[in-house]
Amino acid sequence: MSATNANNNASDAQLPPLAALFLIKFDLKVGYTITWKRSVAGLDLDGAVEFKSLPSGLHSIKEDLVYFVHDRYVGLSAFINGPASEEERNAHLVAVGILVPLSRGRLGRSWLHAQKLRELAKQLVHDTTKTEPLEQYWVDNSADRNRIDEGVDSTPSSPIVSRPPPSVLRKNKTYASRNRGLSNITQFHPGHETLSVSHPALSIIKYIDTFGPLVFPLQRAALLRKRILFITTPPVRLSCEFVYDLSILSSIPSSVTGVLPPGSEPLHRLRSLFTVGVHDIPNLQDDAKKHEEAKDSNYFLDGGAWTPGWAACTTDEVLSIKANLYDIIVELPAQLESPAQEKRWPRIKTSTGKEIKATQRDMRRFRILHSELRKTQRHSMEVHRQDDHGGADSDDDSETDDDQVALLSRSRTESESSEDDIYADNLVEAPSWTALAYSGFMWWASAGERDSSAAEEADSDRALLGDLSDFMTASLRGSSDDAMAQTWYQGAGAPHTAIIAYFHRLTAEIFSTLGDLVDAADDEEGDDEEVEGEERSVVVHSEDTSRMGLDVWSETDKAFVKEVLAMYFGRRAEVHGASIECCGIKIC
Template structure:
């Protein structure tokens, strides 16, 4: 039987390649009424035979699936296809992945054992005996609305905006049982997610908040891409105090469904027009890119063998590129500089990490002049291709403001730059949080490896960071809708919600960006079923618009 720390499994199975029938389930144990139809395709994405080992997450009915793939040596008689995938199904009622990562290490060892000796099944039998659930009902989650509500963070921020205490809350609610943080937990890929997308992480976060159907195209191995799906859903979760302030009809928007690895066999499911839930998924089947009716946003990830600084490409189903705004770029550089300062392992140069760390008493952010130096240090090749160019209107406005302030940088520094730094200042020191986790955990974290603890800290702090951003976006909209409703007489049609340039900046958005204005309009329609009237960025002098 499964222990309290390990989720019970509803099925264990092995998939091999049969030269006569192709992929086939060669061994299985499952609870009554648990179907394994099609699982052989879900656990073996296209192209997986090109890597030695991989871990695949997927969804199979009411269950989360995890499959460990191992490629062995093969001869011509085996048609050069000696591989094994050993997987398990766990109830989705335990969360997005049912904590299936806890079983990943054991499944990987079983796959290695089976690829060496296909006749030995004792390990599989033992795993099933130790982890099987009581009955198939274990895999039937409670009502979808209850699952969504239960999965919401109690808060990454509380209603009184006590952010430092909130980050501690986030660590306990988004990534529980931190003392048992396993190497296969998706949160270990948080740094990789940030490095992969760079400034694009912000428009992708906004697309996820709009509950778009988002499909990531990747190449094997797929474990990291599955981790990205998990993390994007976590980062775009709605804090509970905000959820309680949203209209009841917005419940479906509170959480995005995570499908993890999908393929050609999932096309009928993805194209089902009766499904109201929006989703996040990844695939290795590039033919899905042509099925534009299946998704809203398509993300092509760089190949694992491609240039190290190649950026992902994000576009809509109609082919329009999604880019980061200029504010996104500035915010990303500030965030990277802060990570470099507080997490030495995140830097490429250990000596630089030592000299820049500054100790626990150093301020979280440097003076603005040094911050500009830090931003320049994190400029990467191709930044201009993934960011919206500065508009002529924005340049004219900035030029006027520079002239009006007599060219003094400190005097001209605008509100949004200060707000972006404040977002970092209100987060706790990562070093302090790491020390807290080290002293409060019962026992070592996976043998006390510092890298594991650093990844735990990064996942916790970055989750809180994005939850703060989510609150900064939704709370002003909640206030604007309530204010408009208070000013509207009963029986009169709801008026469009007015959003000013100042409102846009307060939400952490770029008032010069047409994409950000459209984002706000869509957010008001999705969460409040209201139309909007949004000001465009510009400058008025004596009532006359000059730019």
Template sequence: MSLLATPPPTPPISALFLIEFDAKAGYTLLWKRAASDSIVLDDVVEYKSLPSGLHEVDEDLVYFVHDAGFAGLSAFVNRRIDDAALRNARMVAVGVLVPLSYGRLGRAWRHTADLQLLARQIADDKSQIHLLEEFWSSHSIPAVETSAAAADIYSHSRLRAVSDGTRIFAPPHRSATSGTCAAGPAPPSAKLEKNHPAHGLTRLLETFGPLVFPLFRAALLRKRILISCHAPVHQANDFVYDLSILSNIPSSLLDILPESAPTQRLRPLFTVGVRDIPLLAADLKPLLANTVDDSGTGWIACTTDSILAIKEDLWDVLVTLPTNYSSPTSNSAASINKPWPTIKGPKGLVIKATQRDLRRYTCLKAALARLATPSQPPSPTLSSAHSILDRPTAAVAPAEVSDMQIAEIVEPVTWTALAYQGFMWWASAGEQRHSDSLDEAAADAALLADLIAPCPVPTIRYRDECPAEAEAPAAAQQGHVEDGNDDEAIEARTELAIVAYFHRLTTQILSVGAQISSSEAPVLDSDSDAGLAYHDDDDDEEEEEEEDTQQLLRAADGDERQAKTIRVGSQVLEAMGLDIWSSVDAEFARAVMRVYFERRAHVETKGVEVCGVRLC
């Protein structure tokens, strides 16, 4: 979909259904229509449309995937009624199925307003079911087209797979497969459709803070990501869509990636439940069948069933959202004290943001705040931009948080980093640290070049490498159109900037990885444990003979290139935009080289060296 002044027509639907939750009978499929007999609705859509805990909310919007060929959208309404037999509540859901060939969600969101209206009318008056027949008559798709559309999703080229994410923000006159999403500001009249899930991008940044970056990296590695949440699930479904979009591989990278690289988009499954466990377990098959590379196709989904969070074999990354994550921020105190989501890996390993993520996040938020208020330069502190949070178009300004709260989600500064920074500050009278800050800020600003005014030079606090006290240059201010105060125009530019930022960050990471993979970088034999393992001199001759044999076997199989381990230094980490002090980012760089380029890498973080000897 593109940013258009006039929204395109709604996509035709392949199925329409009405579900009622009865206290005695449970889920009941009261009414249904399908364009083909092959579309199974019974005992499927009832559970996908009504996830656990939905009875605790008045209204909700649920996204789901049906049989891999259709996207589902259902509008849920819970009405209080005077009927003791129904426990004084009538709960109904009106939903549709749309072929996934139309996009990640089949563009089903274009039916949101109609489905919500139908659900409310039927919840208020059950005799209004005839409205469903009228809606089906005017929006259904012929059976032949349904079959063709469902089959089409399996015949997409790699380019088509990439284009689905980038086309969201592509202006009408540009190619939908632009690698960096867009190269300039959105047209003044352009805006996203009202119910598009990409409207949750700014809320995603507000909810996760710096944690959005480790989550983005997990998505880039095509991990299986499960978001555990409470009802309502509408916001969580938006997060699923948004993270899938942000981790798209820009089409400009197709030429430098091998054919064996992971899929160019992370599969969004949206809402899943206990009945989807076989579907999630099926993703284990490629993992178990391949003992060399454990990278599956990957997916991202959300659930309200806590039992899925307990089954660690189903997911690689578990994200637990706080109870009130979907509640809008109403005051500064609530925003400052709000709990953060938690991200865990297998065996309960807590995943935190790096110090580099924190500085990058601060810079990005300050830049987005300047974009939202071009005529008013933000103040030097993080709290200065907090008032923007109350605006519906700008959940982009960070609230002032304490060091204790930051410690909950950000890795502490390593002793090596402290030693190095302290020594360099003393040796250069602070100049080296200032120079490093300038280089880092310039690299971050380049990711938003031609979209947002450049990040001002850091001069105050080291933790906040990108304070927003400097007024944007006049040339940058000219990029704002006269309707800069229009909320919809500001929102469109903000969402465009967020997607472009992450796509360019992806380009930066993979481009550097491709250069290292194809360059004549120093290599080590993979079986030597990157040259770090101790070897007994008495065993040298035997090991050399074994290595010669292994080399011959690899050459015979055409795998000699993959058998070499590349040395990757801290300068490469810095070029990728990663934390040069973080062992977690070093592991991510190793994973990128393995997953995308089939190369093994020995990554060295930055350390303190004296006369060529590494001390720490």
């Protein structure tokens, strides 16, 4: 579909009402200033939005889209760097930005305004005094104060309630009534409509390709509601979209919210702060204090209005040295949007400097996901190629002619084992001695035949993923000819929804399994066996860990299970890893 058609679709959609519209200009004498603004009554913009809209380093690029959070609103600004005289350092730097209520989602559907903001910024970069188009846009899209205030009820301001005592939970198990079905999409409903060209979900394929097997440990960190900070270089649009992707992929699916006890509602999704900078340090410090208090009270506070954990990105590297402000730091490779000669992977580290890597099972699962995405892409491109040639076969076998093809389409010039070596060296935990011993023992015991447990694991991972090509075919059949003409990762038939559903199914497997274990432990324990208000640990065996899609040999996955049980269920865990037994005797 052409950009024009996509823009028409965006304009036809209901635009979110504007709480504010403003124009920011860089002045050599005073720096960034708000030269024009309109806002609902009571909303202060000065000293905030001009810094949030223009992160450090934007002067080095031509244009960008910047997402941020201000008070109870989400902001979006379109930045343009236009030519100017030498007296003005050869550049006119302007940004046109908006604020919309957070009640309309993580981004308040602000992306629907993105294309118009770009157009306004390109008009005003030459003369910031001609603000008539801004006046008209405000008149057309602003809402009165009552309408805005009624809609403001963002997730971060949801009340946090304390957890009832364990004995009360066991007597009243209404919280445990649950739907065991696998997750559909929560908080994300693109349907079969063509997504706006500015929709942040269009970056999900890029997100997966950028992180490789690291998408899984990053999702687990988000499920633990860690404070996750992406360090990036301009432009920041893609990093902001990665923040959105991580928040979407790590949401607790509705199919298992009934598994969790009352008081866990603030944990159901990860806060998205989007772009932050030096000016946000005081707010991040306040949040850090609340985070420490939450840990001391088992992550649940009485009353208040706060949700633990967040994801954000920044171009200010000074934030990376303030380790108390974050839990996980993600160092993104520079120029993500430019194809590189050699694949560069992000680095994920804790605030103490420990590097986080994918497990061996993460690597195996990613191979399956990567293979399915490539198969789906080839299927899509075949359909598009036949459509472009009137159904005739194409003699060109190249999959890289279109410069918009996702990076996943790059051809493999190396063997499968060579690619695995790249993953293993840079991204993946080395196999433990016990795992290696087990592999050797199973090979010897089975006379070299395939390990049945490994086969079951692979079958389980494939079943959770499903067949994306089936989804693709169904979507393409229900799409218009224009939609079919879009590139693979921008069309209505692109598997964005299926990918989100896949990650939600992974999450559902974890929480449904742990919910069953908690219920079983409560049933065995009984009210009379409670000793001084304490409960016995929930025992998690290796087969339970495997069923959750985790690596039974990984110490980091064992620690993850313990933390999930403590955070979401308020229970101590006794996690048993895999071991080698011969004739009933445990070898290791």
